[in-house]
Amino acid sequence: MGMNDFWKLCIKNKSVTVPAIIIVSIMLLAVFAPMITQYDETRQDLLMRLVPPQSGHIFGTDELGRDVFTRILYGTRISLSIALFPTAIAVAVGTALGILSAYFGKWADFAIMRLADIMLSIPGMLLAMVVLYTFGGSLSSVYIALVLMEWGSVARVTRAAAEGILENDYVLAARAMGVRGYAIIFRHILPNLIPSIIVLFTVNIPSSILAESALSFLGIGIQPPKVSLGLMAGTSKQFLFQMPWLSLAPAGMIMLLSLSFNFLGDALRDVLDPKRRAV
Amino acid sequence: MDGALIIAKGIHKSYPIGRGKRHPAVKDVSLELYKGETLALVGESGCGKSTLARILMRLTEADSGEIYFDGDQISGLAGRDFRPYRRRMQMVFQDPASSLDPRMKVKDIIAEPLKTWHIFDNKAEILERVKELLDMVELKESALERYPHQFSGGQKQRIGIARAIALEPELLVCDESVSALDVSVQAQILNLLKKLKGELGLSCLFISHDLSVVNFIADRVCVMRGGMLCETAETEELYANPRHEYTKYLLSSIPVVPGMQGA
Numbered sequence: 001m002g003m004n005d006f007w008k009l010c011i012k013n014k015s016v017t018v019p020a021i022i023i024v025s026i027m028l029l030a031v032f033a034p035m036i037t038q039y040d041e042t043r044q045d046l047l048m049r050l051v052p053p054q055s056g057h058i059f060g061t062d063e064l065g066r067d068v069f070t071r072i073l074y075g076t077r078i079s080l081s082i083a084l085f086p087t088a089i090a091v092a093v094g095t096a097l098g099i100l101s102a103y104f105g106k107w108a109d110f111a112i113m114r115l116a117d118i119m120l121s122i123p124g125m126l127l128a129m130v131v132l133y134t135f136g137g138s139l140s141s142v143y144i145a146l147v148l149m150e151w152g153s154v155a156r157v158t159r160a161a162a163e164g165i166l167e168n169d170y171v172l173a174a175r176a177m178g179v180r181g182y183a184i185i186f187r188h189i190l191p192n193l194i195p196s197i198i199v200l201f202t203v204n205i206p207s208s209i210l211a212e213s214a215l216s217f218l219g220i221g222i223q224p225p226k227v228s229l230g231l232m233a234g235t236s237k238q239f240l241f242q243m244p245w246l247s248l249a250p251a252g253m254i255m256l257l258s259l260s261f262n263f264l265g266d267a268l269r270d271v272l273d274p275k276r277r278a279v
Numbered sequence: 280m281d282g283a284l285i286i287a288k289g290i291h292k293s294y295p296i297g298r299g300k301r302h303p304a305v306k307d308v309s310l311e312l313y314k315g316e317t318l319a320l321v322g323e324s325g326c327g328k329s330t331l332a333r334i335l336m337r338l339t340e341a342d343s344g345e346i347y348f349d350g351d352q353i354s355g356l357a358g359r360d361f362r363p364y365r366r367r368m369q370m371v372f373q374d375p376a377s378s379l380d381p382r383m384k385v386k387d388i389i390a391e392p393l394k395t396w397h398i399f400d401n402k403a404e405i406l407e408r409v410k411e412l413l414d415m416v417e418l419k420e421s422a423l424e425r426y427p428h429q430f431s432g433g434q435k436q437r438i439g440i441a442r443a444i445a446l447e448p449e450l451l452v453c454d455e456s457v458s459a460l461d462v463s464v465q466a467q468i469l470n471l472l473k474k475l476k477g478e479l480g481l482s483c484l485f486i487s488h489d490l491s492v493v494n495f496i497a498d499r500v501c502v503m504r505g506g507m508l509c510e511t512a513e514t515e516e517l518y519a520n521p522r523h524e525y526t527k528y529l530l531s532s533i534p535v536v537p538g539m540q541g542a
Contacts, residue, residue, distance in 0.1 A: 169378035
């Protein structure tokens with residue numbers, strides 16, 4: 001399918017456009033945060049501590065008098081960067097290794113898959129904690145932790161999918177007509193994997209967001225004065241019953257982002273599958 | 280018929296079936312395919328005929344045996360040395376659905392062998408050749424921009440044939456190429472293959488389990504059973520006067536419509 005057809009189909013399909021519009025709007029809000037709010041995400045105003053939602057502070061303020069809406073915008077920046085970059089790296093690395101594993105088989109397959117098994121046998125959060133304690137709680141160590149957590153399952157799924165593709169006669173036909181290995185990978189395997197890759201990417205985005213939120217909630221991820229959605233939910237949990245907006249606002253944003261990416265992934269898979277498309 | 284295009288001598292191939300045991304798929308098969316003829320390989324499912332075809336095309340490696348193509352030994356050649364022979368033999372597959380990449384347009388599918396071998400310098404020439412090939416397999420030019428799932432089984436098989444003849448091969452291996460099709464479509468494809476064979480001077484290895492199909496297309500027939508050849512004969516000779524018990528059994532199992540004479 002050409003990219004033009006793909007875009008046309010996406011634009012026509014409401015289950016693609018609705019989550020895509022939500023995600024793009026959230027991205028725009030995050031990128032243009034300094035123009036949208038007059039507050040600074042770290043500026044404290046001790047006279048305005050813990051005020052409930054009102055005009056000027058639509059989500060109220062936290063225990064140090066910082067505007068919660070502003071902090072959500074800036075926190076979303078970090079959560080989105082964590083949603084996109086480490087997930088993209090993990091999917092790229094996992095896909096490359098999965099394809100090599102399926103295509104070359106034998107010892108390459110054995111080595112790659114046993115490594116993936118080892119990574120998958122370590123609980124993800126434990127692995128992330130080890131990385132974060134070793135490298136310190138910075139943004140780049142969160143990236144490293146997430147890539148390590150996610151590449152293994154991506155490699156496993158893409159290997160299985162690539163093996164299925166390799167069994168098709170069109171791969172045998174390509175070999176019979178003398179198409180070389182790299183061309184078989186890039187012309188036949190990779191394009192047929194794209195639906196799987198897109199689904200893996202969008203399924204892993206919410207789990208990256210959630211993993212970062214959990215790590216920051218536990219206090220070992222993003223460190224103040226940086227702000228992330230998980231960190232906000234974590235620090236405001238002591239006020240959960242008295243001032244629920246402090247937790248609900250960042251939690252709602254996490255949920256909205258995760259759900260939008262999940263729905264987008266499902267819808268894109270349907271659009272990209274030629275058999276499910278109306279002819 | 281002048282000389283042999285393919286000579287196979289003593290081909291053996293077995294597959295591991297676990298616990299150190301091996302299942303022999305092809306046992307000591309020797310055959311010759313003459314230039315310009317259609318040689319049919321018949322036998323029931325699992326008798327090793329597809330494996331043998333893949334060995335002859337060097338898509339599967341034999342355990343032992345020698346293969347000659349147009350007088351040159353091609354068994355045991357390293358990948359790079361074998362490559363020139365690749366384009367001289369092409370294959371049409373059984374399952375039209377899985378033999379075409381679902382994400383490629385028909386024009387890209389048929390152009391793939393042309394691009395792989397850098398036969399033309401520019402896209403316009405490739406497209407021209409693709410159109411010519413579509414015409415040869417009796418498909419309309421409107422097929423160019425469409426995807427395989429938009430075609431019927433017979434049309435897909437025509438696309439597969441166009442791809443296979445794009446490189447003007449000397450040998451065309453048809454592996455059960457009509458058995459997935461309706462009977463009426465089978466006849467169309469068989470007629471097409473016959474026509475192309477005449478136009479292009481192809482030699483053809485035709486693999487089938489269907490003796491009435493074989494009777495229509497083949498000059499000679501090899502009957503295969505359990506990995507071994509049990510009889511090789513001219514088609515008419517084989518149908519009129521089968522010598523091997525198994526051939527007689529196969530012939531007797533062709534369904535006959537009461538009131539009609541022969542196939």
